[in-house]
Amino acid sequence: MPRTPWHRAAWHRVRTEAFGAEPKGERLARILSSPHFADGGFQNPVPTRRLVYQRTPLEITRAQLTSNRTRRLPAAAVPLHRPSPLDLAQPPASGLRLTWLGHATVLAELDGRRVLFDPVWSERCSPFGWTGPKRLHPVPLGLAELGPVDVVVISHDHYDHLDMPTIRALDAPGTVFAVPLGVGAHLEHWGVAPARIVELDWWESEQVAGLTLTATPARHYCSRGPRTSPHLLWASWVVAGPEHRVYHSGDTGYFPGFAEIGRRLGPFDATMMQVGAYSEFWPEVHMTPEEGVRAHLDLDGRVMLPVHWATFNLAPHPWEEPAERSLAAAQALAAELAVPRPGLPFEPAHPPALQLWWRAVAATPRGADLLVPELPAKPAAPHRAEDDGVPV
Numbered sequence: 001m002p003r004t005p006w007h008r009a010a011w012h013r014v015r016t017e018a019f020g021a022e023p024k025g026e027r028l029a030r031i032l033s034s035p036h037f038a039d040g041g042f043q044n045p046v047p048t049r050r051l052v053y054q055r056t057p058l059e060i061t062r063a064q065l066t067s068n069r070t071r072r073l074p075a076a077a078v079p080l081h082r083p084s085p086l087d088l089a090q091p092p093a094s095g096l097r098l099t100w101l102g103h104a105t106v107l108a109e110l111d112g113r114r115v116l117f118d119p120v121w122s123e124r125c126s127p128f129g130w131t132g133p134k135r136l137h138p139v140p141l142g143l144a145e146l147g148p149v150d151v152v153v154i155s156h157d158h159y160d161h162l163d164m165p166t167i168r169a170l171d172a173p174g175t176v177f178a179v180p181l182g183v184g185a186h187l188e189h190w191g192v193a194p195a196r197i198v199e200l201d202w203w204e205s206e207q208v209a210g211l212t213l214t215a216t217p218a219r220h221y222c223s224r225g226p227r228t229s230p231h232l233l234w235a236s237w238v239v240a241g242p243e244h245r246v247y248h249s250g251d252t253g254y255f256p257g258f259a260e261i262g263r264r265l266g267p268f269d270a271t272m273m274q275v276g277a278y279s280e281f282w283p284e285v286h287m288t289p290e291e292g293v294r295a296h297l298d299l300d301g302r303v304m305l306p307v308h309w310a311t312f313n314l315a316p317h318p319w320e321e322p323a324e325r326s327l328a329a330a331q332a333l334a335a336e337l338a339v340p341r342p343g344l345p346f347e348p349a350h351p352p353a354l355q356l357w358w359r360a361v362a363a364t365p366r367g368a369d370l371l372v373p374e375l376p377a378k379p380a381a382p383h384r385a386e387d388d389g390v391p392v
Helices: 005-017 025-032 057-066 085-089 164-170 184-189 257-265 289-298 321-333
Strands: 096-102 105-110 113-117 151-153 176-180 197-200 205-208 211-216 236-240 245-248 268-274 301-307
Touching (some): 096 268, 096 301, 151 211, 176 205, 197 205, 197 211, 211 257, 245 257, 257 289
Parallel strands (some): 113 151, 151 176, 245 268, 268 301
Antiparallel strands (some): 205 211
């Protein structure tokens, strides 16, 4: 425990630095003038709750600690592919290559440019190094081995998508950071030059390094400090080059807007869709695997890469369930799925044959059947209750 006022002040700075900063000045003025800002905060494209019932934080914590405790973790080391610098030095033959590095972190090599989505290299997705969800597998590629990145794209400010130490490590003169409205305040607070921060509202686009970046709607929320900030936007992203275009969902619940994104900005050579960390406690801000596949088809995507699973234990479902349910939904709907081991690069023009690598380390009891719910025929009618739950 710090003993002097100076030590206490220094310790406070260390503890709160990862919380970032609130938007102000011109940044705040732009937020307040957004058509998506109303009633004191950013609004989802459809009315959205975080919790299905009025549950207390204690009830949710108890469920998190007791539900499927064994099955929520891999039974053995997650099999990784560790790409060498030579692997990534060779340009993709088709012009587009994706490397899933775990959770929502994806390196997209697109028409000669390198785009990194939601990079998290820290051991925990938390403001603190000693507590919070810990990695279930190492990052397959070290930051020192990553090489130069043209654009870093951030979907929103939750710790499993926006990691302060990683942002600082990636901060280089040639790198541009693309973020939703308001999130640039965090990056600037951490030392990123404002000239290299591109902040976009939904449907706004910016040309960066020969690519067109467009922030598109998502159904989620932002929360980084002790309280939810009303001045920070969340987004999904479209990145289009001269020959290829990709979509990254960030975190989102299912909503009819995927079809509009597909009509306006698709079709997509590949989509990176959130399929994990779903729960009955927050059914409208994360998609189930079935909804992720449905959204991929709404978007007019060719190949779907399931992301946001396997790396952090964030929800009560079994560890391998997002992959199993995504596979079943893709087979039922004739969608093309690529589920590589973390770190294994692939080109969507020639997706790899499906190898069910996760089954070798899953804790599913031998002979147990995985229960796969029926596919949703259409999105449920939106709820209109107050958004007053605890963050997830």
